[in-house]
Amino acid sequence: MTDNRVCVGALAGSFGVRGEVRLKSFCAEPEAIADYGPLWTEAGDRSITVSITQAIKTGFAARVSGIETKEQADTLKGVRLYADRDALPVLPDDEYYHADLIGLEVRDTGGALLGRVKAVLNHGATDLLEITGPGIAEPVLLPFTMAAVPTVDLTSGRIVADPPDGLFPEG
Template sequence: MAERVCVGAITGAFGVRGEVRLKSFCATPEAIADYAPLYTPEGRGFSLRLTRPVKGGFAARLSGVDSKDAADALRGIRLYAGREVLPALPEDEFYHTDLIGLEVIDTGGVRLGEVRAVHDHGAGDLLEIHGPGLGSTVLLPFTNDCVPTVDLAAGRLIADPPEGLFG
């Protein structure tokens, strides 16, 4: 499992004094501040203080970011928290990062592909599956009916997809 988990992204500058506009990927959006320090993919660390809610997220102060130019330079950067500061999840819940890369096999043992991404469009998570023989990726609902087993230790999940989804 990844040492760090993506918890948010900087979407741009907010104002002219170095605040950033921050989008949280946390189940409780303001909890992102509890997981600081946050890190860029390159390992640069920031302390974080949310200053106020704004449309689409929060205005926030990051350590070492004290100008609009410095905040603008961070636009699009994803922020990661150390796994050790994140809450333990119940047995039937998973961090998206832990699902990406898992092998997908059906209930008969046939390999369907691999999880390429996890999408949440508001009605529940969808697993994006890419695999041999697929003309394009397949979106599999991440429900107990469609994915009865997730075995992180074995690096796979067992899928029982709706009829015709994979071909």
């Protein structure tokens, strides 16, 4: 996927027997996913228009362009959907798209390299940066808070972290 697109959701198979799909939105305002279209598959080879039909327990039921049957909807299970970055809202200075954080170098306040952001996770309380790198046997989960991550510099591709004592292996 190019840097010009951001993952905004995923399809989770069929909903009912008339070609609707289950749609999981990764957007801050979940229903806004339908406003960022057309959406693209990860390979970028297929454009998809999404129309939400109803909210359901696991996200939304939706109509997808070109899908008319349950069998066609089932073939889309697991397909991640990407929006053109230009279609997304501009964020305030202290907010970031997860896609922009992945791959950034992480250094401590003294400038020592801690690793790189492999993923951004959220299990309910706050976002966590999954950090991997040399000397780290198991990925480290760094809370993405102002206290633990005082600086994010997208221009230089760097995060400055002030992790809690003992979070990273002594190097």
